Amino acid sequence: MQNKKVVHMTTVHHPLDPRIFYKECLSLKNAGYNVTLIAPTSSDITGEEKIEIKTIKNRSNRLHRLICGSIEMYKVAKGIKAAVYHFHDPELIPIAWMLKKKGNTVIYDIHEDYQTGIVQRDYLILPIRKILAKIYKLVEKIFTKKMELCLAEKYYKDIYPRGVCILNYPLINKALLKKERKGETSGKELLYTGNMTTDRGALIHAELLNIDPEVYVYCYGKCSVPLADEMNRQAGDNKERLYISGINRYLPKKEIDKAYVSKGWLAGLALFPPTKHYMKKELTKFFEYMTAGIPILCSDFPEWEKFITKYQCGLTVDPYNSKKIKEALDYLKAHPEEAIAMGERGRKAVADNLNWEREEEKLVSWYAKLLRGKNEGE
Template identity: 55%
Template sequence: MMKKRKVVHITTVHHPLDPRIYYKQCQSLQKAGYDVTLIAPNGEEVIGASDIRIQSLQKRSRRLKRMLLSTFEAYRKAKKLQADVYTIHDPELIPVAWLLKKKSNVVIYDIHEDYETSILQKDYLPKPVQKVFAKAYRLMESFFLRKLELCLAEKYYQEKYERGICLLNYPILDQGAIQAERKTNEASDELIYTGNLSETRGALTQARIPLFHPDVTIRFYGKCAKGLAEQMYVEAKGKQEHIIIEGIERYVPKDEIDQAYLEKQWLAGIALFPYDPHYMRKELTKFFEYMSHGLPILCSDFPVWKAFVDKHQCGIAVDPHDQKAVYDAIEYLRTNREEARKMGENGRQAVVNELNWEKEEERLVAWYHKLIPSHQ
């Protein structure tokens, strides 16, 4: 019997149960017969409940300590494992990937974000410093990535990384959600937002909605800094009871979010982000999750986002800064429940037929078999 090929995924930033890393890539590869280990911060939180072998890194809250000490700790642990394939998930691990690369192994950089653009959006850095850091990052990438395989979470990343392989963040099919029906007589006036919260992800924009549409409530499921949550309550100006934030200073795991989707007939899933170059070309993971649960999408009218919801006829795209447009879109969904149900069903069918992780999983496993031809 052939020995299982050893695969190691490494992150110093993400939670050990990060959906893309843990539930999609690690579990898919283990199911395909690989010996999978995940190196991640605070791994001891999930070791007992995990079916993936996890090696824990010390959690370091300060960015500089994490980039130096956690990176070195991750390298030492990864090197000892002598894996056939290593996958890194954070830009600060690029030098580690370069050090791990040997003639006898494969090292993959899984690119979750457009990090160069992201650096240019860091408000805590002066504009000249942003440009210097972005250029330095681009130069570092061009040097270190030559020996690495590239995995891309977004289609448009291929414009920059032509040789990269796209493995998109489509949802894992949830049979319970697929079989559930949206019953118009049970529909609520509540909106749901899932995913981490930040100003650029529309936290403050969305917190203002109850001011001009007092009939709706918004529930946010995702990690939110305490200071940002306090800002959101200030923005709500007396309508604080209409915004419920479930992830203040804590990571909200996937199973909790999945349960939230099933708890009620949400009016829509929202993604009303302010205009920002970092997000304008992304197809957000939350879009596919909303669709898989039969929810219409209410999102910003970025050209890519509008084209997406128009193509699949699964939602409404509006100017996030136009309160009347947002109000009208919400009111349309409230007063046209059957049309809202059709939007949700259109999205659900698109996920079932095309936009699901099961199809991406096939591509992931086929890619690994190609990278390691002797694996059976």
């Protein structure tokens, strides 16, 4: 009998992370695989999930998580004797290498351009970050030779030519796709969803309140207390028009989904400062805004501008040019019918092509091919 046990592993992500749990794990479960997810413990786990979730201790200290979390993960994963071990964090590369045997498959799911990301992190001085990035690249190259690579972004193919793209497109939310926005646009309310950091434009989004005295900015996603305080300081006297949901807590997908239909949003925001880490990424939030029929207002990075132009689903601006930002906001407010049309064009693009259902087919087909190869002795 074919071993169809699959283990997904993360020490970093929330157990109900949209890509890991709602997309990959549930898709594989529905395709007939025996799926187990090993992730940090969370109060959001109800015990009613459709797959088995084994928890490890949630460690906030990076070093403790790297060492103790990896050891605990290895012990739990090894005991399952899976056909496929699919892991989601670079810190798990060593233990994934230890789990790799002749008769199983190990998949490294690459969510980020980690080498660039390490250099961008600001918790260490730049020379140390550059050294760590080079060490990471070397470790990754050595330890992942016999692993399969799963790529969440198209441009990662330039870095990992042998990787298989399973893109992080959204699940089709039929309620959102059917919800027409005619006459709903308020002309005032701007939305941001996802984790909040300075390199994801948190302070730029707060500054919008000083650029335009009419708009309100609503942010849904995890935000540290210090950053929330900094955003409020950035907004200054206009901070009463800034709403942050998710201060010091993980915001479940269901709560964010509710936000999409809670108001007639003028635009979905992604005014990020220019960094190598994000300039080529097709942000997941793009597709979620599009699914909800919300026009996008984002930075004018070449790849982002190409994307917005292709689907005619929003506007791009220099994130540091207050005049251009104000002009873009004024345009959306003065042309509500065009703003709605942008949202509808985005919604159609998601319904037709940019959705998880298409990626799910690729994932399930790839798994079947990998297991078939093992059974045939490849």
